[in-house]
């Protein structure tokens with residue numbers, strides 16, 4: 001039997017239901033509508049700035065133009081900007097308002113070496129050999145500043161009270177700039193921090209990631225002719241090989257959450273000289289700082305064993321280390337509600353085609369962009385994935401973390417494919433979406449003192465009696481480090 005829908009029902013459907021599917025969906029909280037509107041109004045400026053930083057493609061501590069572009073824009077918007085903080089020329093913060101609460105938001109802007117890429121769905125370096133934004137940090141800094149600005153407008157018009165502070169945090173890909181910003185006390189008066197990261201999914205990020213430590217191992221021996229008098233030589237490269245063999249044997253006897261990497265930086269210069277010097281950068285990771293510590297100490301100790309075997313001297317230098325994330329599910333739940341309200345990012349056919357071409361190029365299922373909003377995940381006991389210096393921030397201030405889609409699912413991270421998407425509309429959309437979700441959540445933090453208090457209570461409980469101490473050597477940050 002065929003049914004006809006009565007006309008009046010169609011009328012009500014059109015009036016009442018359809019608008020809620022559109023981009024301009026309005027919620028009950030007028031301030032959240034306002035921050036979303038501010039970000040929409042600034043879309044051109046934000047994407048322009050993101051594209052600029054994408055093209056600057058500057059790596060850790062060399063982000064001179066990128067940092068300046070963000071700081072200048074913040075100043076233009078009316079923020080008070082303090083540059084060159086924590087002894088790092090490219091670190092800054094931009095602040096607006098006064099008094100409590102103080103809500104912080106983190107921005108990164110460094111690129112990765114060797115990943116230069118055009119905004120096209122196949123591998124095509126823009127400047128062969130040059131760096132590229134393979135982690136999407138060009139989007140990261142801009143979205144966070146865009147969110148901070150939307151909140152600033154509300155403080156400016158007297159609709160909310162307190163202080164919003166954007167942190168321009170350099171060198172996330174190497175050295176971990178936030179460590180020195182924490183050491184300089186720049187987070188001491190902050191009540192809560194927002195953070196996001198570009199990804200292949202849109203979700204409240206409630207996973208801990210891994211803690212890690214970086215250190216240099218150097219071996220010093222005696223040079224000699226490799227053939228005519230090798231008995232006068234003591235090979236630093238022998239020690240290096242024995243050392244890495246030790247690490248690789250040790251792999252079998254650590255927990256599955258442990259990762260050990262090394263990058264050989266110097267293994268000798270020429271084949272006919274017994275090398276008197278060898279150097280490697282060693283990285284050890286585990287699910288948390290506590291688990292990391294004994295593995296780290298053992299991997300360090302093995303250098304002595306290798307040095308004894310090769311009859312050379314050795315030296316260990318701590319570069320830096322980072323904590324895993326201290327997850328805050330209370331804050332994440334507030335973010336989750338805003339994600340559910342915003343709904344998934346919608347993509348054009350061209351964007352889906354672009355995404356599928358990338359998936360084809362990297363040999364992944366051609367499913368296009370995925371932007372559905374799933375319920376908040378459980379926090380896993382045995383995490384996977386990378387590490388971030390946001391971990392250390394999360395140990396000093398309750399931190400809410402977002403992941404927003406800026407690249408197709410299955411895309412290898414730290415690759416040309418991420419650079420490509422970050423320089424076109426797929427990245428731009430993720431950036432604007434992240435800005436909106438974070439600004440809305442910051443509205444919650446400014447309006448709802450109970451929420452901030454509950455976040456602080458969870459923070460305290462999770463941290464327990466652990467006393468945070470950054471894994472950084474004494475002295476200034478390694479701005480001109482020879483490694």
Ligand SMILES: [Zn+2]
Nearest residue numbers: 135137172197
């Ligand atoms: Zn990153």
